[in-house]
Every structure is written in C-alpha cells, then in structure tokens.
Amino acid sequence: MKRHPSRSVLRQMQDEPGAVAEQERDHVAACATCQRRSEVMATAASAAASVLDEGTLDGSAVDPLPALRRLRSTEPGVVAPKPTLVDRLRRRIEFAHRRALRAGAVLAVIAATMGTLVATGVASDIIKIFQPETFVAVTIDITSLGTFPDLTGYGSVKVLQTPHVTTATSLAGAASASGLHLLVPGKLPSEVKGQPEFDVMSAGSASFTFSRTAASGTADKLGTTLPALPGGLDGSSLTLNAGPVVVETVGSQRSLDPFSLPSTPTSTSGPAEPKGSHGLLGGLGGIPQLVIVQMKAPVLYSDGPSVVQYEDALLSMPGIPPSLASQLKALGDPSSTLPIPIPTSLASAHSADINGAPGLVIGDTTGIASGVIWQSHGLVFAVAGSLTDRQVVAIARSMR
C-alpha cells in the first residue's frame, strides 16, 4: 500500500488499533514517515493526558443511587406515583399528544414548506405548525413545489381562536402584553443599529380536518390516484395551540409579519405598518438587520389516528415530493423534531450549540441573511437577520 493513511487513521490506530484496517496497520508498521507522524501525535496525546489527568475520578466509584434519590427530591415526576383516575386520563391525553406530535412533524413540513412559499411571495395564508424540541433541516428542490398543494388540498382548516397582533416599543411592554419572560441579547454587531420594536401575537388555535374527498380531488388534479387510507383518518382532526409570540425587530425594515395575521395596534405609540406584503422576512431587500422571536412552544393535538397512520398516509399523499418523503421517514425521532425545509438552491443549514440546546443554523458567511432556531425549557427561540451565520449564533448564545 503506497498511500499513507490519513492522520485521523493514525491517531485512531493509537487508541483503537482493531478499528483500523489491517492493510493500513501493515503500512504504518513498514513506513518511517507514518511512524514519525504517529510519534508526534503520541507526544501531544501524552501531554494532553498529563494535563487532563486531574479530571480523572478518584478512587471511590460513582454511585448513581444516591444521585437518583437526590434527583427524585428535586423532580417528583421521577418517582413512579400511584396514578389517580385523573392522572391516568391526563397521561392518556399526553400519550395522544406524543403520537400527534410525530404526525405533526409530517404536517409541519407541509406547512413549513408553504412557509417557504410565503417567504418567496407565492402564498399568503398559512398556518405554521411548530415542534418543541429540536430542529432538523430537510432539503427541498423548490422547482418541485410548483404543483405542491396547500393544506386545503387534503382537508379543511379552521381557525378556532384568532390570535391578535399588537405592537410595543419596549421590552417591558412586550413582556407585559405576552406574559413571557423575555430574554435579552448581549452586545450586538456594530451594523445592527436602531431601537428595538416589538410585535406581540396572542395565543391562537386552529384545526385541520382530513378529508378523503379533498385528497381525492387533489389526486385527480395531479393526475394520480389516492393511496389506500387507514381507517379513521377520514374526518379526523389535528388541533394546534400556539403562542404567545414576541417578535423583536432591530433595523430599518420594520414590517415583520410572520403569521400573516391582522395587526391591531393598541396602546403603544406609532402607527401599524402595512401587513402581509413582506412575507416571513420582509421580502427580498426587506430583510431586517435583526429579528428575535421568542414564543411558547406550540402543542398539536390529535383526536384519532395513530402517529404511524398519519405518517404513512400523509407521506403517501399525492403532491409530496418523494425525496422529501424519504428524508422525513429517515428522521430519528419525529415526535420531538421539527423538520425545516431548506431550498437547496437558496440556503444551507448546519447545527450549532446554543448554550446547551441544539440549534439549527440556516444561512452562510455572506451576511445576506442567516438565522438560528432552537428550543429551551418549553420555549422556542429564533434569531435572524442580514447577518452572517456566526453573528446570529453569537447573538443567540448571548441571550440572557
């Protein structure tokens, strides 16, 4: 074997020689260059081990049982209580939530995909469905969305509680209006200038009822046939409770209207901006310098079909791009993951740690536009703007 193994392989060979191919081990045994490289690595490893040795746990073994007792005293839910009738009922509902959340992940992609259309100005009326734990990018070829139907192609959408948007000019005002304990970013990049302004959306609720008739009509329009549906899906409903939401805007482009909802300015100063004309980020050329979103994590409820039934049925619906369906099926834990559609030709995504919480960063180093979204303790946060990906992550991490 003439080619030298990579330095990564050389390093692993020192710790896990069995994990390295025999061919490469033989090469190293006979190669002076590789042996020199290995020695340099071993020296650095030895120095590191010497420094880190203080972090070795001392002689007494770590006993998890006292620690578990300590945790139980902090968190009563860790102890298995005798469930009351009310408890059992509540848990059944919670289990239904979890099943629904998985289905919600599927629906969320559909809704969020249309959110992409909002950002590009194609659609204007959409319900966004969020998922409260982690966020994962799924790539979408936007050219495949030309015939992608909205939710009304599969059933009916009904607003149960209409959220209202008010404006505020101070953090305290926004906190008071929303009931949220709002976090504040640390030092902002020098290019972000201006006084922050706040949009506050009250809690809202909407339901989606699946309809075989509507789905068949969509299939006909797309020139396909409706796949077999599981029993109970036709007529079943998903209900989403969302909000309150606070959107803080810093910079010249003020008119952020993330939910395309009516704006009803109240006691705060200044007139309301025109609504609905700028899409999610204000439209091209209208990206604010900085936007910070803080919201209570939404919850999605189901009144019937199981998660598996929803997932299988929805992913087999006509109009769902096969590549999107396969990405969704490959998600590790749809019950706790919100897929975010990323148009392959417009943006890229990667993960980042936000003070211990996994965040999804969308954007790049150009500074044209970037954003990061993460969840912590039942709240969903997002930071976005005409900044680089590093800048939005730094702002996110500075929020206290």
Next chain:
Amino acid sequence: MLDRAMEAQIAMSVPVSDVSMPPSMVQVFESLFVAEYARVVGIANRVLADRAEAEDVAQEVFLDFHRHHSPAAPYAPAWLRRAAWHRALNRVRGRRRRERREQLDAAGARDDAWSSDPQRIAERNYDRERVRSAMRKLPPRAAGVLALRYSGLSYAEVAEAMGIGVGQVGTVLRRAEARLKREVES
C-alpha cells in the same frame, strides 16, 4: 440563559407535571440514569476537575433531559454525554461562579477530605485550575472531544455525542491535543 429560560417557564406556569411520565417510562428513565450517570459525571469531571461540581452538572443534565425528552429516545445516551460536556464547559467559562467557588475553596469552606491540609488544598487548586484554564482556552469542539475521549468513550461514541463522523474523530482529537499541548507550553 438556561436559568432564565427555566424561570420563564415557571413564570408561564407550565407545570412540570405537564411533561411527567407514566410509571413504565419512569422505570425506563431510572434505568437510563443508573446506566449513564457515572459516564456523565466522568465527562463533566474531565472539564471541571471537581467531583462535587461534576455531580451537580450531572443532576442538571438529567433533570433537563427528564423534562424535555423521552427516556426511550434512541439518542438519549449521546444527548446526555453531549450535554455533560456543554454544561461543564459553560461552568468553567462562567467567571463569577468560578471566582466565587475559588474563594470558598481558599476559605476552606468546602466539605473536602483535603481541606485539613493547606498545602494539599493549594496543590489541588493549582491542578484543578490548570485543567479548567486549558479547557477555557480551547475552542468548544476541541474541549468537547478531549472531555469525551479522555473520559473513556470510544471513537464511535464520541462521534455520536458530537454529531460528527467516526472518521473525523481522530482528526478533531489530534488537533485538540496539539492545541492543548501548545497552550500548556506557551
């Protein structure tokens, strides 16, 4: 941020019971706790060089996991290990907390078997600060790979906890060790 967020949750009256688990899941959680606790403490201790503080970090990590994740989630061990590294690193980077703790140490206020010997206290504080200082200076990814690997995780486990490929672990580890060596020698 996490503390504020937790306060925010409380302020919003979101009861912990909203995310409590049924009895069977409690058992799954406790099994996970027993299986992973020592590992989580070990990772945190690699960063903190302080057993008591590492156990505090482990409590926070498991509490956070319990409140927001299913104990049956396939990513549970990787999540816990990653969180242990992050939270421990956040602690060594929190200057006020560190200074307060060092003051307590200096005053001999901690319940520590070494506390009866001032010279040993000084030596131990020096060694502890050497580890913490090194971890502070390193990029988070470098500090993480060292904490994970030197607490005994395999390359595959390190890769899973860091969200990188197994083939990248050697590279990240090698660079972190070289960087640490430079930091110590400078």
